[in-house]
Amino acid sequence: MLIRPKAGILDPQGAAVERALPALGFAGVGNVHVGRLVELDVEDEAQLQPMCERLLANPLVEDYEVQLLDGGV
Amino acid sequence: MKFGVLQFPGSCDEVDALEAARRVGDAELIWHGERDLKGADAIVVPGGFSYGDYLRAGAIARFSPAMESVIDFAGEGGLVLGICNGFQVLCEAHLLPGALLPNENLHFTSRQVEVEVLSGGGAFTRACGPVTHPPQRLSIPAKHAWGRYYAESETLAAMDGSGQLVLRYAPGENFNGSLHDIAGVCNEQGNVFGLMPHPEHAVDELMGGSADGLRIFESMRMTVEGATR
Numbered sequence: 001m002l003i004r005p006k007a008g009i010l011d012p013q014g015a016a017v018e019r020a021l022p023a024l025g026f027a028g029v030g031n032v033h034v035g036r037l038v039e040l041d042v043e044d045e046a047q048l049q050p051m052c053e054r055l056l057a058n059p060l061v062e063d064y065e066v067q068l069l070d071g072g073v
Numbered sequence: 074m075k076f077g078v079l080q081f082p083g084s085c086d087e088v089d090a091l092e093a094a095r096r097v098g099d100a101e102l103i104w105h106g107e108r109d110l111k112g113a114d115a116i117v118v119p120g121g122f123s124y125g126d127y128l129r130a131g132a133i134a135r136f137s138p139a140m141e142s143v144i145d146f147a148g149e150g151g152l153v154l155g156i157c158n159g160f161q162v163l164c165e166a167h168l169l170p171g172a173l174l175p176n177e178n179l180h181f182t183s184r185q186v187e188v189e190v191l192s193g194g195g196a197f198t199r200a201c202g203p204v205t206h207p208p209q210r211l212s213i214p215a216k217h218a219w220g221r222y223y224a225e226s227e228t229l230a231a232m233d234g235s236g237q238l239v240l241r242y243a244p245g246e247n248f249n250g251s252l253h254d255i256a257g258v259c260n261e262q263g264n265v266f267g268l269m270p271h272p273e274h275a276v277d278e279l280m281g282g283s284a285d286g287l288r289i290f291e292s293m294r295m296t297v298e299g300a301t302r
Contacts, residue, residue: 009174009223010174010177010221010250012175012176012177012178012179012250013175013179016179036128055128055132055133055136056128058129058132058165058172060171060172060223060224060225061172061174061223
C-alpha cells in the first residue's frame with residue numbers, strides 16, 4: 001500500500017526535501033511529496049481496502065493506492 | 074466527581090493529568106487494556122506517544138479496549154477531554170472532526186502558549202467566566218511535533234457555526250501551522266473536547282508561573298456536578 005498526503009494539504013516533509021535537492025546539485029525537481037509504504041502478506045485481498053480505510057491511512061488527509069505483488073491478480 | 078485517566082503504552086502525561094484532576098475531584102488511572110471505566114464521571118485521554126506514534130499519532134490507541142468503552146461513554150453524553158496525543162486519539166476515533174498533522178516547521182516544539190477562549194465548548198471552559206471581547210486568554214504549555222489542526226473547509230465552517238471552536242492560539246502564537254489558529258475543538262454535542270496545549274501542566278503557579286489549566290478541569294467538575302445535582 002502506498003500512502004501519500006492528499007493534494008492540496010500542506011506537506012512540509014515534501015517541501016523540505018524539495019528545498020534540499022537543489023542544494024546537492026539536482027536541478028529541475030518539483031512536486032516532491034513524502035508518504036509511506038506498507039508491505040504485507042494477506043490471504044484475502046478483499047481486506048486490503050478496508051484495512052487502508054480503517055487503519056493504514058487516514059482518508060481525511062491521505063490518499064492510498066493498493067499494489068498486488070507476487071501471486072496477485 | 075471522579076475522573077478516569079487512560080494510560081496507554083507510551084503515555085507520559087497521565088500522572089500530571091491525575092494530579093490536575095485530583096485538585097478538583099477524585100481520579101483513577103485506567104489501563105488501556107481494560108474495558109471497565111470504573112464508574113468515572115469524566116474521562117481524560119492524556120498526552121504522550123501512545124504505541125510509539127507508530128503509523129500516525131493516535132492511530133493504534135484508538136482501537137484499544139478502553140477506547141472502545143470511551144466511544145460508548147461519549148455516545149451516552151459523558152465528558153471526554155483529550156490532551157495532545159489524547160486529542161489525536163479522539164480525532165482518529167472520529168469522536169472529534171479533523172486531524173492533527175506534522176507541525177508546519179517539522180520541529181518538536183515545547184513552549185508556553187497563549188490561547189484565546191472562544192464561545193464554544195462551555196462544558197470545558199465555563200470556569201473561565203463569560204466570553205469577552207477581546208477574548209480571555211489562558212497561558213499553558215504546548216509540546217508536540219504533530220499539532221497542526223486540519224479539517225476540510227466545509228467542516229470548519231460548520232464547526233464555526235455550531236460553536237465547536239473552543240480555543241484559538243492568540244496572534245503570533247500559532248507555531249504549528251494549525252488552520253485558523255485552532256488550538257482546541259469540541260464535538261457537535263459539546264461533550265468531547267480536544268486540545269493540543271497541556272492544561273494539566275499548568276495547575277500550580279509554582280510550576281511554570283500559571284495555573285490557568287486548572288480552569289479546564291474545574292469547568293468539567295462544574296458541568297458534571299451541575300448535571301448530577
